[in-house]
Amino acid sequence: MFDLIKDNASHRLMAFASPDERVFGLYLLMAAVIGVVSWVYYRYMAKPDHKPDNVQKGLLGFIFDKDVFLHKSAIQDYFYFVANAVIYVGIVSQLLISIHFFMIIFSGMLNGMFGTPAEPLMQVSVLSVVLYTLAFALAMDFAVFITHYLQHKIPLLWQFHQVHHSAEVLTPMTIYRMHPVDLFFTGIVGALLVGLAYAGFTYLTQATPSAYEVMGLNVIVFVFYFLGYNLRHSHIWLNYPSWLSHILISPAQHHIHHSVERKHWDKNMGLIFSFWDKLFGTLYVPKTYEKLKFGxxxxxxxxxxxxxxxxxxxxxxxxxxxxxxxxxxxxxxxxLVVLAVAGGVYYGIANMDKGIQARFAPLRSVHMEDLTWTEVELAIQTKGYDTVIIPTGGTEQNGAHVTLGKHNKVVHYTSEKIAERLGGTFVAPVIPYVPEDMHMQYAGTVGVSEETLKAVLRDAASSYRKQGIKNILFIGDSVGNQNAQKAVAEELDGKWDGVKVAHIDHYYSQNGQYEWLTLQGYKHNQIGGHAGIRDTSEIMVVDGANSVRKYTVMVPEREVGHNGDYSKASKAIGRKMLELKIDAAVNQIESIIGEREAEPETADIVTH
Structure with missing residues (x-):
């Protein structure tokens, strides 16, 4: 628990560098840009009685008003932000990031009430992604609205929500002036409604729902943050046209919400959309600038x-x-009763949620060597992991400019990307020793016979088959690996009922790299084969200066061991070479085993 609190507190204290935090630097910068435009408007175009008082302080005085940012209330916000980073994350972090608990409940209810569809009721498509993106945003937004509405209408909840409304000035840090009880309440309702949306789309599509995202955030939430969110808690008045204010909550409408004037009380509860307020009779649309007092x-x-x-x-x-x-x-x-009940509820939910997270949260890695045996087994049993990539590399000379482990590092990287693209796929540890007849004259090269490699592949495949893996894929990054992989795949495919074993040769031999380089104007002797432009460019991306020597050490009267002009290699070429390999492998695998589903993602619940 201490580690959880420490990690989440550290994340919260780094809010200015985190896109999922509302005071992320990019959002603050955009708010400042909008503030500059607002000052120009008020200074030169607005009517005298429609101008905020601090316009006369000049541009910098308007944006960074010291009477606001150094106010006693603002200083309270700053200290409360630091205190809350340590205090409330241990209570609500699980609720804020996890929808799995409610997703499981609602999924069970839907299947119990309507049965499991034999075929998807909605095909996964651009439309389904758009609809889920909107459904997620609406569910989250309504959760914030309805909890906010209840916090104002129920006296018991209002006692805690008063902390937020006690701010006498508004700054971007005022958003963190939220009592932990407020956050707990909003978090659990948000998780419930987002979990319902998640379960609903899972039921309709029979697939893990996905949303359009920017920087890891739902695109609607990201745009909302980016287009001046931080002006909601600021001294800068930004009002939308009346028609738009009936759809979206403007910063000015949220200023109204914080006003001490009785006519403004309990108005504009919404976060993103204002139509919730319209439905509940709490919408207030200001016609022009209103001078307000907060508290x-x-x-x-x-x-x-x-x-x-x-x-x-x-x-x-x-x-x-x-x-x-x-x-x-x-x-x-x-x-004593309240504390005991609250402690019991938290303990029960947190521990229940940990069990759910263990079973349903995304794996820490697709690489088996980075997982425990229990994580692997649960992934096979509950997460749909039924495929393994067995990568083969090679420990061989790569000229004087690239290290011996090039193939192992490249195939480790590409196999990870392929597995992530496929979904439900593990990556076995890289087999580093393969036939190396043509390179054995060079120091450091380690070769095994083709029969030895076949035996290792055969036994590895047999091991994974016994553990419940249904698709076993051989991917080799070197020419010496291909024959053994092909032979073992042909031998084992069809031998075990329900198990597919395949040699993914397109990764190495039909990836289009040579053709692409030719189209860029490179000649055959420049491209080369071993440790030339292609290999060198790839390892530059994967491992950089650790694997590529700027200054080479030569051995007199010995061939260097590479061909092609590696001096023309670059990271830009390397990224393209890797992309071509990965695409070729994914396309071939999907033609063999079909398209796979992506991993489910967690969700952040936003507060007002």
């Missing part, structure tokens, strides 16, 4: 005198609603 009310804007009070006082006030304030014994008993 709880006009008399007491911020009742919290310290960070400790921001955590403790809401509990005291909540208990006072349940037990009369003059009943000290009753209040103490209530406190």
């Amino acid at each position: 709880l009310d006009d008399k007491v804007q911020n009742p919290f005198g310290s960070i400790l009070e921001m955590y403790v006082t809401p509990f005291k006030n909540a208990w006072a609603l349940i037990v009369p304030p003059d009943s000290k014994r009753g209040a103490a008993l209530t406190a």
Whole structure:
């Protein structure tokens, strides 16, 4: 648990460098750009009575208003941000990142109520991805709206939500001025609704749903963050046209939400979309600039005198609603009961969620050597992993400029990318020793007979077949590997019921590399074969200076061992060479075993 808290706290404290955090540097930069445009508008085009007071402070004074950023309330935000990074992540991190628990419940309900479809009710397509992208955003947004609505309407919840509304000035850090109870409530409802959307699309398509993303975020959420999200909690008024404000919540509408004026109370609860507010009668669309005062009310804007009070006082006030304030014994008993129940609920959910994560969260790696045997077995039993790539490399001379392990490193890299593209696929440890007859005169080369390589491949395939693997794929990065792989695949394919064994020769011999280089104008003698442009470019991408020597050591009166002009190699060529290999392998594999599903992803639940 301590490691979980430490890791999540470190992530939160690095918020400015994390795209999934609302104060990511790119989002702040875009908000500043919009702020500059706003200042130009207010300074030169807006009517006098429609201008914020701080426009006269100049551009920098308008954007970085010291009266705002150095206000006592803002300083509270900064300290609360640091404190919360340590405190609340241990309570809510599982709820914020995991939808698996609710996805399993809803999947079971759908299959129980309607049965498992024999065929997908909706084909996986661009349309299904677009629909899931929208469904995810709507589910998340409604979760934030409905919890926010209830936090304002239910007195018990309002005691905790007051912490956020006690901000007397708004800065981008005000978003982190959220009591852990608020976050817990929003997180669990968000996980529930997003889990419902996930289970629904899984049921319809009989496949793992995927959404369009940018930098790991749902594209709708990313665009929302990018286009001025941080102005919601700022002193910069940005209002949308009336028609757009009936669809999307503008920063100005959220300013209204924080206003102390009674006519603004409980208005504009939405995060992204404003039509939820329209449906619930809480929409307020400002017609023009309104000068606002922020806080709880006009008399007491911020009742919290310290960070400790921001955590403790809401509990005291909540208990006072349940037990009369003059009943000290009753209040103490209530406190103990609430803490015990809260602790029990958290312990149960967290531990249940850990079990679910263990079974359903994506594997840490596709490389078997990086997994435990239990992780491998659970992946075979519950995650649909039924395929293994057995990569073969080679330990051989590669001229004076590339190290002996080139093939092993390249095939380790490409096999990983192929497995990730396919889904449900492991990568076995690279077999580093293969027939090397043509290179045995060079020091460091290790060769085995073709019969030895066949025996290793045969025994490895037999091992994986016994563990429940249904597709066994040989991929070799060197010419000396190909014959043995082909022979063993032909020998074993069809020998075991329901098990496919295949030699993926397109990876090496039909990948289009030579043709592509020819089209770029390279001649045959420049391209070469062994340790030439292709090999050198690939290893430059995979392992860089660790494997490619800038200054070479020569042995007198000995052939260097490479052919082709490796001086023309580059990372740009290497990336293309690797892409061609990977594409050729994936296409051939899919023609043999069919297309696979991608791994399910976790989801972040956004708060307002």
